[in-house]
Amino acid sequence: MRAVQIxxxxxxxxxxxxxxxxxxxxxxxxxxLAIFYAIVTASWALLVGYAGQFSFxxxxxxxxxxxxxxxxxxxxxxxxxxxxxxxxxxxxIVGSGVGFVGLRMRGPYLALFTVAFSEVLRIIFVSEVEIxxxxxxxxxxxxxxxxSDAPYYYVGLVLLAGSLAAMVALVSSRWGLFFxxxxxxEAAAAAAGVKVVRFRVLAFAIASSxxxxxxxxxxxFLGILTPDIGSVDQMGLVVAMAVIxxxxxxxxAVIGALALEALVEALRSYGEWRLVVFGALLLLxxxxxxxxxxxxxxxxxxxxxxxxxxPRKTA
Amino acid sequence: MTDxxxxxALNGLVIGIIYAVIAAGxxxxxSILRIVNFAHGEVYMMGGYFAYFAISLLGIPPMxxxxxxxxxxFALSVLIERTLLTPLYSPTTERKGDxxxxxxxxxxxxxxxxxxxxxxxxxxxxxxxxxxxxxxGPLIMTWDRVFDAGAAIAMLxxxxxxxxxxxxxxxxxxxxxxxxxxxxVGINDQLFYMLxxxxxxxxxxxxxxxxxxxxxxxxxMGLIPDTQAFAIVILGGMGSVMGSxxxxxxxxxxxxxxxALFPDPxxxxxxxxxxxxxxxxxxxxVRPTGFFGRxxxxxx
Amino acid sequence: xxxxxxxxxxxxxxxxxxxxxxxxxxxxxAGELVGLIGPNGSGKTTTINMLTGHLVPVQGEIMVxxxxxxxxxxxxxxxxxxGRTFQITQLFGRMTVLExxxxxxxxxxxxxxxxxxxxxxxxxEFLGLAALENLPAKNLSGGQQKLLELGRALMLEPAILFLxxxxxxxxxxxxxxxxxxxxxxxxxxxxxxxxxxxIEALQRLVHRMVVMARGRKIADGTVEDVRHDQEVLRxxxxx
Numbered sequence: 001m002r003a004v005q006i007x008x009x010x011x012x013x014x015x016x017x018x019x020x021x022x023x024x025x026x027x028x029x030x031x032x033l034a035i036f037y038a039i040v041t042a043s044w045a046l047l048v049g050y051a052g053q054f055s056f057x058x059x060x061x062x063x064x065x066x067x068x069x070x071x072x073x074x075x076x077x078x079x080x081x082x083x084x085x086x087x088x089x090x091x092x093i094v095g096s097g098v099g100f101v102g103l104r105m106r107g108p109y110l111a112l113f114t115v116a117f118s119e120v121l122r123i124i125f126v127s128e129v130e131i132x133x134x135x136x137x138x139x140x141x142x143x144x145x146x147x148s149d150a151p152y153y154y155v156g157l158v159l160l161a162g163s164l165a166a167m168v169a170l171v172s173s174r175w176g177l178f179f180x181x182x183x184x185x186e187a188a189a190a191a192a193g194v195k196v197v198r199f200r201v202l203a204f205a206i207a208s209s210x211x212x213x214x215x216x217x218x219x220x221f222l223g224i225l226t227p228d229i230g231s232v233d234q235m236g237l238v239v240a241m242a243v244i245x246x247x248x249x250x251x252x253a254v255i256g257a258l259a260l261e262a263l264v265e266a267l268r269s270y271g272e273w274r275l276v277v278f279g280a281l282l283l284l285x286x287x288x289x290x291x292x293x294x295x296x297x298x299x300x301x302x303x304x305x306x307x308x309x310x311p312r313k314t315a
Numbered sequence: 316m317t318d319x320x321x322x323x324a325l326n327g328l329v330i331g332i333i334y335a336v337i338a339a340g341x342x343x344x345x346s347i348l349r350i351v352n353f354a355h356g357e358v359y360m361m362g363g364y365f366a367y368f369a370i371s372l373l374g375i376p377p378m379x380x381x382x383x384x385x386x387x388x389f390a391l392s393v394l395i396e397r398t399l400l401t402p403l404y405s406p407t408t409e410r411k412g413d414x415x416x417x418x419x420x421x422x423x424x425x426x427x428x429x430x431x432x433x434x435x436x437x438x439x440x441x442x443x444x445x446x447x448x449x450x451x452g453p454l455i456m457t458w459d460r461v462f463d464a465g466a467a468i469a470m471l472x473x474x475x476x477x478x479x480x481x482x483x484x485x486x487x488x489x490x491x492x493x494x495x496x497x498x499x500v501g502i503n504d505q506l507f508y509m510l511x512x513x514x515x516x517x518x519x520x521x522x523x524x525x526x527x528x529x530x531x532x533x534x535x536m537g538l539i540p541d542t543q544a545f546a547i548v549i550l551g552g553m554g555s556v557m558g559s560x561x562x563x564x565x566x567x568x569x570x571x572x573x574x575a576l577f578p579d580p581x582x583x584x585x586x587x588x589x590x591x592x593x594x595x596x597x598x599x600x601v602r603p604t605g606f607f608g609r610x611x612x613x614x615x
Numbered sequence: 616x617x618x619x620x621x622x623x624x625x626x627x628x629x630x631x632x633x634x635x636x637x638x639x640x641x642x643x644x645a646g647e648l649v650g651l652i653g654p655n656g657s658g659k660t661t662t663i664n665m666l667t668g669h670l671v672p673v674q675g676e677i678m679v680x681x682x683x684x685x686x687x688x689x690x691x692x693x694x695x696x697x698g699r700t701f702q703i704t705q706l707f708g709r710m711t712v713l714e715x716x717x718x719x720x721x722x723x724x725x726x727x728x729x730x731x732x733x734x735x736x737x738x739x740e741f742l743g744l745a746a747l748e749n750l751p752a753k754n755l756s757g758g759q760q761k762l763l764e765l766g767r768a769l770m771l772e773p774a775i776l777f778l779x780x781x782x783x784x785x786x787x788x789x790x791x792x793x794x795x796x797x798x799x800x801x802x803x804x805x806x807x808x809x810x811x812x813x814i815e816a817l818q819r820l821v822h823r824m825v826v827m828a829r830g831r832k833i834a835d836g837t838v839e840d841v842r843h844d845q846e847v848l849r850x851x852x853x854x
Contacts, residue, residue, distance in 0.1 A: 054413070111351075115542065116592040116595045123592075177710075190668070191667065192719035
């Protein structure tokens with residue numbers, strides 16, 4: 001039993017590492033974008049699924065991280081990793097700010113507030129044409145000058161693995177316990193001695209930093225940024241990825257992101273209809289499988305295939 | 316210059332009344348179903364298209380198209396409510412608040428993408444209700460805007476009459492005051508959830524049909540009015556129709572003044588969109604329960 | 616006299632125009648078992664909420680073990696050793712019983728996972744919930760949830776414990792169980808303030824009673840004194 005699991009994992013690992021050699025340039029770039037969405041989706045799941053802070057402004061932090069790095073590198077000619085770091089730091093600061101002013105709000109009000117914040121930021125990026133290039137886009141220096149995108153793939157993989165490891169460590173630590181306690185019942189968490197203000201702000205700061213990191217990577221990979229990356233529709237895609245995978249589990253959210261991004265590209269010939277399909281899939285998942293399709297599939301699989309361990313009951 | 320500002324103020328007043336209609340729909344839904352409907356702007360968008368196709372395909376006169384759009388939006392809303400919102404009333408549903416946010420957000424994404432395919436990304440402009448313009452001294456206002464204002468006022472008056480002078484409206488009000496007491500009196504609450512969501516949708520759809528000839532239609536047109544409606548509803552107090560009307564007028568006028576007086580004209584239009592968003596953020600920060608609101612309808 | 620645990624001076628709370636609690640002076644010493652009673656709407660829960668940091672009084676002073684605690688967050692009160700339960704049980708529903716216990720255990724400064732887990736299991740054993748530690752809290756029965764909430768408060772190793780209507784909606788069997796548990800904990804040296812509207816339920820348990828009516832303290836003394844207090848009788852007769 002254990003041996004089968006190890007062999008499966010090893011095979012998967014080899015496949016992941018050898019991936020750039022197995023596919024054409026198009027699918028390699030799809031994989032890189034999927035990695036980007038996986039980081040964003042996992043950090044949104046951390047904020048919403050674990051800490052219970054409903055934010056629809058997560059893509060705003062992606063765009064903030066991306067533009068910060070892109071602009072700093074362009075205007076001040078600093079090294080790209082430093083620019084990305086600056087994006088992460090700024091996202092942590094602005095994220096704490098949003099978390100702090102949002103302290104008085106709960107549920108739908110916080111969601112509204114973050115939507116408004118996100119749109120305001122997008123409108124600023126659209127309007128300040130002299131600095132950001134507006135809707136026409138901002139040219140961003142590429143991270144690598146290679147012919148193949150393989151270096152991006154491996155850097156992305158390292159970022160994803162690192163982010164995921166950090167997030168998993170976080171949610172299994174006492175901070176993760178406090179996040180969930182606040183999600184479940186804020187008054188009870190406070191009565192239990194949990195510093196609710198500190199941890200709500202922290203949840204925003206941490207999740208926003210990961211969004212900013214993913215954003216920086218995204219910008220320097222694509223080489224061009226438009227304010228659309230921070231749009232509500234992009235947010236919708238990430239929400240769909242997280243919810244369809246399962247927003248209360250980090251691995252499920254990641255798999256949801258990878259699967260949906262692959263599906264987006266595989267269904268490209270169906271044009272815009274695939275977005276409708278995702279919308280429908282999202283609605284069906286919310287309506288009939290609150291914990292995500294993955295948890296549902298996993299439960300079924302665990303019943304049929306003895307190799308698969310039974311899923312944990314609580315997030 | 317003063318004429319220009321006066322005309323802008325007048326335009327703002329007209330838009331404000333239309334905002335009030337959208338917001339009144341949102342507040343009816345909130346007070347009965349206790350959800351913040353993130354898909355309201357998309358029903359508004361659909362209303363605009365319903366009117367457009369009723370006029371262009373079925374040959375219905377433009378004014379009757381508004382009524383058609385309201386009826387179709389009512390039907391669409393009831394369909395949405397019956398298929399997706401019923402878990403909100405079930406005692407076995409966990410975390411109803413989260414469900415309400417996610418499902419209405421999902422509906423908004425779904426409708427926007429459907430519209431993108433079916434109606435296309437390019438703006439469509441339905442025919443005018445009335446051609447020409449009303450000229451009063453230095454003031455010029457297209458008859459379309461005059462008609463819009465009149466129709467919007469008629470919708471609001473109808474809503475107030477319905478809520479306060481009919482048995483159905485009073486029953487709705489009873490459900491909004493307390494679900495439990497309504498159940499005791501023997502009101503079938505399922506029927507009222509349907510009615511409230513349909514009514515709210517009809518108002519949004521009607522507003523969408525009204526703005527069609529002024530602004531033209533696009534699949535993403537619901538986004539900004541949606542946040543404006545939220546700002547209005549929160550400013551006016553969740554659940555208060557009168558508050559929504561007052562706040563709608565305030566926002567409409569102040570928004571046009573913002574555009575008229577913004578120092579940099581090249582940016583004024585894009586930042587005008589940010590204006591209502593900033594109002595929403597400030598209102599949420601300062602007074603999360605609104606200024607005219609009934610306290611018992613405040614969410615936790 | 617033993618150490619003063621909690622002390623208030625002229626504590627007042629106002630909601631809108633309504634004065635919910637007015638000029639309350641109240642003190643609890645270590646080792647006491649105090650009943651805070653009064654008819655519905657007399658301001659008991661508001662008082663508890665102020666004394667545990669869940670409400671900030673509009674006026675007055677709160678001293679916890681001699682330290683001014685006014686305006687501190689509820690979590691700070693918890694860390695200072697003020698534990699509480701709620702009128703309607705407030706648990707972390709989708710977390711396991713053990714996790715519910717670990718939240719306060721690990722929120723204490725300097726706590727370690729192993730020690731907190733040991734303490735949690737000890738308390739769960741005491742409450743008869745040990746076999747349920749891996750169940751989500753929402754799957755427990757109403758009575759088990761009440762006990763778990765008490766256990767969670769115990770995890771703070773509180774100097775003083777406020778129980779808000781622990782007998783409301785509880786069957787007689789469980790009520791007796793709670794009374795025995797409180798008596799045991801009191802015998803171990805814990806201090807309790809128990810809020811209830813029912814004098815009869817409390818008089819078996821507490822040594823001292825504070826009576827509130829319309830936001831004011833109208834009596835404070837032994838159970839015997841309070842039972843014969845004319846003002847108390849009048850306040851209760853009015854309801």
